[in-house]
Amino acid sequence: MTGISKRFPGVTALDGVDFRLFPGEVHALMGENGAGKSTLIKVLTGVEGVDAGAIELSGSPVAFGGPDQAQRAGVSTVYQEVNLCPNLSVAENIFIGREPRRFGRIQWSRMRKRAEELLARLDLRVDVSAELGTQSIAVQQMVAIARALDVQARVLVLDEPTSSLDAKEVEQLMTVLRALRADGMAILFVSHFIDQVFAIADRMTVLRNGKLVGEYLTAEMTPVELVRKMIGKELAALDELEVSERSRPDADPPVLVSADGLGRNGAIEPFALTVKRGEVVGLAGLLGSGRTELARLLFGADHADAGTVDIDGQRVHLRSPRVAMKHRIAFCSENRKTEGLIAELTIRENIALAVQASRGWLRPIPRRRQLELAARYIEALDIRPADPEAVVGTLSGGNQQKVLLARWLATEPRLLILDEPTRGIDIGAKAEIQRLVASLSEDGMAVLFVSAELEEVLRLSHHVAVLRDRRVVAQLANEGLTPEEIMSTIADGTGS
Amino acid sequence: GGGSPAAGGDGAITLGFAQVGAESGWRTANTKSIQESAKSANITLKFSDAQQKQANQIQAIRSYIQQKVSVIAFSPVVETGWDTVLKEAKTANIPVILTDRAIDSKDTSLYKSFLGSDFVNEGKEAGDWVAKEYASATAPVNVAVLEGTTGSAPANDRSKGFNDVVKADPKFKIVASQSGDFTRAQGKQVMESFLKSQSKIDLLFAQNDDMGLGALDAIQAAGLTPGKDIKIVTVDGTHDGLQALADGKFNYVVECNPLLGPQLMDLVKKVAAGQSVPERILTKETAFDQAAAKAALPSRQY
Amino acid sequence: MTRHRLFWPAAALVALLLGNVAVSPRFFAIEIRDGHLYGNVIDILRNGAPLILVAVGMTLVVATRGIDLSVGAVVAVSGGMACVQLGSTSVVLAVAMALGLCLVLGAWNGWLVAGLKIQPIVATLILMVAGRGLAQLITGGQIVTVSSAPFLAIAGGYLLTLPLSFLIAMAVFALTSLVVRRTALGLLLESVGGNPEASRLSGLRSGRLIWLCYVFSALCAGIAGLIISSNVTGADGNNAGLWMELDAILAVVIGGTQLTGGRFSLGGTVIGALLIQTLTTTVYALGIPSQETLLFKAVVVTAVCLVQSPAFRAKLVRRRRRPEPPASLPAPEKKVEVAS
Amino acid sequence: MTALAVRLRSYRPQRRYLPVLAAFALLVGAYGFGAARYPAFGSGQVVLDIFIDHAFLLVVAVGATFVILTGGIDLSVGSVAALSTMASADLLQHKGWPAYAVIPLVLAMGAILGFAMGLVIHYFEIQPFIVTLAGMFLARGLCYTISTESIAIDNGTYTAMAQTPIPLGGTLHVSPSVVIALVVVAIAGYVLHFSRFGRTVYAVGGGERSALLMGLAVARTKVAVYTISGLCSALGGVLMAFYTLSADPLGGVGMELDAIAAVVIGGTILTGGSGYVLGTVLGVLVLGIIQTLITFDGTLSSWWTRIVIGVLLFVFIALQRLIARRSR
């Protein structure tokens, strides 16, 4: 790809970018949120047209009219947002367009069998005839990867495939990628996890604000250098947070929320959990261990069919999210596309939405106040473009995630439930968000923190609840817990 | 619910009547007349409303065949397309009577009799009055027409009857003709437009009273006097229409009588008893001028 | 300016009006008669009033991803109720009873959609069928004629030389716009229509909002029903508002609101409704024969939509502008080949 | 025996089949109710008559199912069906064409109309509602230009199709149109379930953008469903001509709503991506049985007819919702 430029109304997403990808290499495309990575991929695969520039594949110029043409030419892609059909089964989502057929008739049983085999390669065991929409976002991501892997492609493009995967799944994916690389496939890989990039990539191209910064060999790069290239300035040591001793809440802060025997048939077994004021409770567990389900019950997003919840010692019935919000609980969902943002509304409107909902429609937030709110979080979370009237659907994935986070921070809750809040967020912003969570908890806010990144959970939380197979198996105080200890607790699974 | 007596047996007669719908005041008056006269004639009535859909009407007739009624009567939604179901009725030995609208079938043995008005004739009568009214006029006469629902039998036939007469004389010029869908609202809107797009209209032929009544408002709003500046001929003879005629706002109304009930019940009894009946019975209809309207008004039922 | 959401609908309306003038120069002629304005354009405003009203109500329903097929029937019920009641009570009471009944019908629709969670199109289909039956039941299937002067003034009256019915429609439009944009209602509706699940998780009482929209839609239809029956000095349970739901939805869609919900534009809807009314008047004014009316409408509707479609305009303008490959390839910072 | 009973009792249908099963249960209930109340209702012929009287609606609704599954809507079906009857009648009666030439021609015409609408919808990104509404005006307008009067058909083939009942033993019989309609249903069911195109239809309904990014042929699929809908409408028109042996320029007014209602009552979701052709069959039967119950009653005035249709529709839909919700 040479001299690629792409303009959207008001934004230049790509400005004369060159990019090369060779067979038998993993090439990482790096950049901050909104740098233009996804746009480059969309241009490459023909989802978006180019304003200028040329694309060549194996030496001959190409201009794909759409993903179908790209696919036929041997370019298989996983786009950033999970772009599958929630109404179809898992197996179908993997195979649709390439179903095993005989005399034009789809062979369903063969398709299911092959889907199971394929997912087993990624070490995922799910009911392949279940509707995809009922699966967690992580499973959906794995399915999308499985779909791309099954295509007999020359080029594999993965846009943030690991953003909500656990370490185990990531490792599994890396193994598969290495094998494909050895087979001579060209792999384009986007991720905000620096260590993953260094673990797998041979080469990397860095973008900043739609412009090419440069192309480098991984071997000649250091993480610090890479971050400097991405951000354009030194980032204050990332690990600062980890090192600095977290100020502990008062010796014995009052209990804010306590759940007892709370559970839901088929989703999560009854559990007990207490969250104290100013405390961060992390949820650790593997893919599908029920962390999201637990969080949803505490927010009233699903109905619990057993157990009780007390807030400030007062029995409450969390009938609906609205009731939970009355008790000043906030829940930032892991699935920003379907459960989070209103794509066609602006940043300002999306941020103000939850606050407005709790005020009721008769008491509108004055426009000036909305703009202030938006400006505050655009500044705090570094949302780009920094225009409160930008339509959220046009933002880059990471920036969308920030908007969603901003919506819930704006409600100033007492208990903030964050389900994968840093999904797809770049390294700089992630540190910012972690710092924010830490400081909020110091100010007395309780936080329930769910993340696939175990280090992140451990870095932030005072307590960790460990889940396995939809059961809370252990609750540990975080006094120097290590990921290994958590993993072994999960592996034991006996619980305490 | 209840049992359905066998055809013609023990004197109890069941009549299955499939009505077009309830699309106009005329139609509901027709329905009411049939329901009431069935009761007073001691005939069990199975009534169905097809909501202007031929398929519903065919379905209703089929269900009458299933229920083995003594006689089937119906006002066809359209003129064609009845052969199949009527053959089934014939096979089941159930006599059929048509009311209000005729059907277009080569096989006249499919039905015993047709009771109703002649739409072409209604149009013609309106035309005749116009020809007479302007017999002495020498200047060209500008005529506007408010048609009924495009494609419907009354609209087609009334246009035909009227045009046959009026087109014969070159002094009549149809300057505007448009569908008012048989409704007041449309009649009014269309007339408003006519009055603006035509420099002069001498005469309005509205294919039913409702459109004519709607047009009255438009004419008055344009500062003209209906009945004088623009003469108005309509078809139907509803109460409101005759009132307008009596008030001098309309000039002539051709009757199209919906009160077929008593005549129909006589016919049903005869047919059920196996007597022979004439193939075509015209309803008792007249036409009204102002004096006749005044006389008829007090006893007008609809 | 062409960026503005209302530009293309408005342009289509103006084009249609100018087309009329081109064919019949007297089209725009307006004169004063009996102390009020009189002319084709005034007719469009007056006759378009009911459609504007119904379409404004429909807009809010559509914004929530819904659709209300029952508006035509509600128009008939409202007119029927008012005219029948006028026989025995005062105008104010009759109007109040008619609108009250409409509110009940709207509440019923809203309950089906928001409470029972029945798909809007079938939920309102129920009332579309039954409502007309109800209207006929009320009127006894006959046209109920009224002569009450204040009632007839609703459609026939003029204020400041403008038709009262149009002013009523504009008042409802203005009030709705004001309420929707000055309170948070508009934002919440757009959010419910844009992503219902996300809205629920944001604590919106979407059920109540949706319910409210159906009630409002029925109320608007009720007012339209009063205007229509006042216009023809009687209530026609059979024909009043027949197929009006299609026109109303068309107006909403032409106005730029998507049937898939979310962002809505009340101003666009008003323009859309006026466009449809202009089209009707055009058919009459041009004297297009009845059997060709629909062909004419098909052509105009298609043209209007094409002009409004950004994709169409883009395809029309773009003369296959393929990007030129740059003459020389700028060298990247570092060129390193990786052995495969 | 008992094993079966146990299995039946513990049978938990998949959630997505629930609306269809509920509709079926209600149909059986309604039939039982009718049979208990009206003696002649119980004869099997009443059910067959529903099929006979609704064969054309069924075909049209099957076409609409394809469109609705992609999340679109087709308002033109009734008019296209009417146009197809009018064109058939005109060609047969006035131009003297033979049936074997006329039928393919009108089918092609319907398909082309649908194809054109699909193109406009997809490539100019105009909402299907308006495009098909314009199509509805266009087709109806063309009907009027053919003739404003209804035309009787006396062509031999058509008459044979109309008046040759297919006996099913006893006094029971169906018309050839029913067989055609059921064949169409079977083909549609097969295509939707077993062909790549059919699955793409569901995928597009599940999310057009996702389907596009998955590399599916969205454009082709979208255009194809409107083409199919046009084709089915035209075929429905031909069956309508068989049914009445005539053509009426006003025929099929409001049929689009019946078709959409049938599809939706059958459990298909209007926003697309979920539903079955079998559901559509049940939806048509629900509409048919409501109509039949009312005709058998025969005591309702016009307005009560409408109110009762509304009430029955409500009872069906509400019960279906409740059943589907309860047995989750």
Ligand SMILES: Nc1ncnc2c1ncn2[C@@H]1O[C@H](COP(=O)(O)OP(=O)(O)OP(=O)(O)O)[C@@H](O)[C@H]1O
């Ligand atoms: N359809 C669109 N309309 C307008 N602007 C757009 C559109 N798509 C992308 N952009 C803008 O283009 C820029 C680049 O976005 P892109 O999605 O490529 O970023 P990214 O590098 O993938 O970021 P992230 O890491 O957050 O995914 C952003 O500023 C975004 O707002």
Ligand SMILES: Nc1ncnc2c1ncn2[C@@H]1O[C@H](COP(=O)(O)OP(=O)(O)OP(=O)(O)O)[C@@H](O)[C@H]1O
């Ligand atoms: N490895 C797996 N095997 C079987 N089912 C799984 C697996 N992973 C996920 N699932 C399914 O995904 C859903 C996961 O539930 P939940 O969203 O609570 O998980 P989680 O702990 O939040 O993990 P994550 O969000 O990372 O997927 C369940 O419905 C489960 O059926």
Ligand SMILES: [Mg+2]
């Ligand atoms: Mg991205």
Ligand SMILES: [Mg+2]
């Ligand atoms: Mg989760």
